[in-house]
Amino acid sequence: MLKVENLTVHYGGIQALQGITLHVPHKRIISLIGANGAGKSTTLRTIMGLVKSSNGKILYDGKDITTEKTKNIVETGVVMVPEGRRVFPNLTVMENLILGAYARKDREAIERDKKRVFKLFPRLMEREWQKAGTLSGGEQQMLAVGRALMSDPKLLLMDEPSLGLAPLIVRDIFMIIREISENGVTILLVEQNAKAALEIADYGFVLETGRVTLEGTGKELLENNDVKRAYLGD
């Protein structure tokens, strides 16, 4: 579904991505793990067209989207849940969700998806009129995910959804990721929480200073000694 080929990104003089290649097959969960500053967020931002690549190609359903505008990328069904949630703090939960559907026109389908999101996150329905900035961290993460789902994505890019959340909530979030995946959405998941991310993943990539150093099925990576030492802490 998504193919990233030899992608290179520069920030000024710094080379953040040094030619990475990823494959994200249809309806799978793919995890991308790596240390701080490895270039995980950069990868997602570049796929979304928020950062320009200096080399390489991004193909989505066989179509080259490397230089496409973010707006058009969202319209084709790719959407990102950004790192650190980034909900719109002074807007209500409802307004945040509606903004997620900004690129869409079909009102009925939007209403249907609103119901779907509320079914997935009942907490959000109770807090429809609350300002997003006053939600708890976990609720904000749910809103960020819900907002992304409102664009009816085929491919969901998630940047550290478990960041700063209590273990119980992290478990909830990962359960929801699985549920979203079972509904037919392809997921590219970036995580610091390598264990949980690899357990849930069909396939994983390890990123180190802008390079893919390892890849394999979730299970393979969990059992790999290098991964164990560097990311699983044992």
Place this chain on the structure above:
Amino acid sequence: MKRKNSVLSFAGVVFCLLLLLLFNKTFDSYKMRIFNLCAIYITLGLSLNLVNGFTGLFSLGHAGFMAVGAYTCALLTLSPANKEMNFFLQPILPFLANTEWPFFPALLVSGLCAAIIGFLIAAPVLRLKDDYLAIATLGFSEIIRVIFTNTQRLTNGALGLKGLPNYTNVWWSWGVAALTIVFMIRLMRGSYGKALKSIREDEIAAEAMGIDVFRHKVISFTISSFFAGIGGALLGHLLGTIDPLMFRFLLTFNILLIVVLGGIGSITGTVIAAIVVTVLMEVLRVLDSSIDFGLFVMKGIPGLRMVIFSALLMAVILFYQRGLMGTNEFSWDSLGKRLRRIKKRGPK
């Protein structure tokens, strides 16, 4: 509930209309002028709030767009004889010498001219952020003023234009204000307005949601310039005279004061603050001249008015951080809630 609210709103509109009729009958020309100024400042405040409050762009160029509007309208409506009188140093450019348009099309064109200038300035300026944006817009507004001072044959330079027909009456000023209010409410309720607010809240996240941030900023800026131009034109035809000095930064500051006092990002707040500030500006005028206290006479200190105003602004910012209304809006439901709360507390 919804029906009750629309009935209440309808009653409110009728009440305002009656008030307008009453004031129109009873006010003398001095009060009338202040009354009209209130309406014009509502239009101007709302247009600045669209950019500064709702879209979160700190622009200080309002006076420039007002100047464009005011001059366009004046040049289109002044009679040929009047133009000849105004342009006694150098004759006016021939293509303008014989235009004498009615007010409505002239007003519309002045808004459009301001919008075009706004659009042209937006492209380079809106790539900047925060302080840089403020400085750049301020600079452009000054450039417009300097150009107007030096294009003798187009604008009559520093002499300004006199004898503008007094077209601005309650119907025009309050009519435009009402239209602006309705336009802003509809804009902000729609998905467009939500997108503007999301840009204010978090530009990157908005971009990631598929909102074309730059395009929205340009549109917001252009619409704001349009209304600034209309406001400027109304102001010109209320005062009867315009000159480049009128459109200094101080004018932008006054409008900014209204926006900040009312609450950055609140339509209701801007409307209330526009009226309060305009009326206070006049009432406090006594401070600038000498006051007779009977026992002694306090000598007037010119500018004391602005001191009081600045103090007021600071007080509001200290106590209400986000202006009188914050980003909240008036609604019958919230009024009802508040009344009920007061009633509950009452009998104790």
